Amino acid sequence: MTSRRLILTRSAALMGAASTGLFLPAAAQAQSGKLRVGFMLPYTGTFAQLGVAIENGFRMAINEQGGKLGGREIEYFKVDDESEPSKGIENANKLVQRDKVDVLIGTVHSGVQMGIQKVARDSGVLSLIPNAGVHAATRALCAPNVFRTSFSNSQPTRALGKAMYDRGAKTAVWITWKYAAGDEAFEGFKEGYLAAGGKIIKELGLPFPQVEFQALLTEIAALKPDAVACFFAGGGAAKFIKDYAAAGLKGKIPLYGSGFLTEGVLDAAGPAADGIITTMHYSDSLNTPRNNKFRLDYAKAFKAQPDVYAVQGYDTGLLLIQGANAVKGDLSNKPALYKAMEGATIDSPRGKWTMSKSHNPVQDMYLRVVENKENKVIGIAAKALADSGAGCKM
Secondary structure: OOOHHHHHHHHHHHHHHHHOOOOOOHHHHHOOOOEEEEEEEOOOOOOHHHHHHHHHHHHHHHHOOOOOEOOEOEEEEEEEOOOOHHHHHHHHHHHHHHOOOOEEEOOOOHHHHHHHHHHHHHHOOEEEEOOOOOHHHHOOOOOOOEEEOOOOOOHHHHHHHHHHHHOOOOEEEEEEEEOHHHHHHHHHHHHHHHHHOOEEEEEEEEEOOOOOOHHHHHHHHHHOOOEEEEEOOHHHHHHHHHHHHHOOOOOOOOEEEEHHHOOOOHHHHHHHHOOOEEEEOOOOOOOOHHHHHHHHHHHHHHOOOOOHHHHHHHHHHHHHHHHHHHOOOOOOOHHHHHHHHHOOEEOOOOOOEEEOOOOOEEEEEEEEEEOOOOEEEEEEEEEEEOOOOOOOOO
């Protein structure tokens, strides 16, 4: 519902225009104010660095456009989502109802994303997902106003299966935390690996975020698969990598994983990580002019090295810029805005990517190996890989 204050403001503008004999088009009136952009990201806790990197990347993309979107000035609003799913709806509503944002950017944690998803679907606010890979966001709960610029949880591991099989791993054990992201990562691995001809001899798991891996590693040693595939991230990933080596499995049974296994943990994992092969939609070591320029510009702007989260934030900005430019800053022109975003090709540091019908990136997945604390690209595991979008109706 339009507020009385807004009606009065528009009425005054019309009267002013009438007194000079000029009537402004409705679109011009709508664009007279600043665009309101809201960040709902983790700024405290385990994922705080990820939230900062995403915001940095987004702001960098906007700053490359002179700090404007479609020619309009921007006003920013921020809410710390604390990676707390129980506060997801409440926090999203702060930005939508209290701050009246035109665009909501968030978040990292898939559980929190489900709260944002409900608010976005109920309110119709443009919602851009810069990380959370939860399948429902671009599958059963997809929406015309929701776009993801990162990945679905099964995309990296779907590419992993064939890459493993092609490298001689005919049998595998899968291990992960038993929670949504782990389950969805397994879905992708299972599909890709079985289709390639591989056999999964055991699926192992432990509750999130437990890190007592010893009994499961002993079981893996007894099973003697050709390889192990996994999904872990953050501090738990670093411990798994070190425990895997300490159990005597490193060098005997090759370890593969979703790229998040080795993202941001190589210093903590140390030499134990050497030789691990992962699949991911980005790598720091991607040696292209586009990535090299991005990394240099980011380092100059923020005195830090960018990671995959910074890239995803940057690409969120690039996608919004394409949409806003197409409608000359009038984000209320939703049909044209969505059409432009759906048809966008993003010239990203990760490589060019497009948007699927369910609003998830169609992107290359790189094959990477850890060498001297670096994820070195050794090939492309899958070209233009799309998520299924199963159940998406819009």
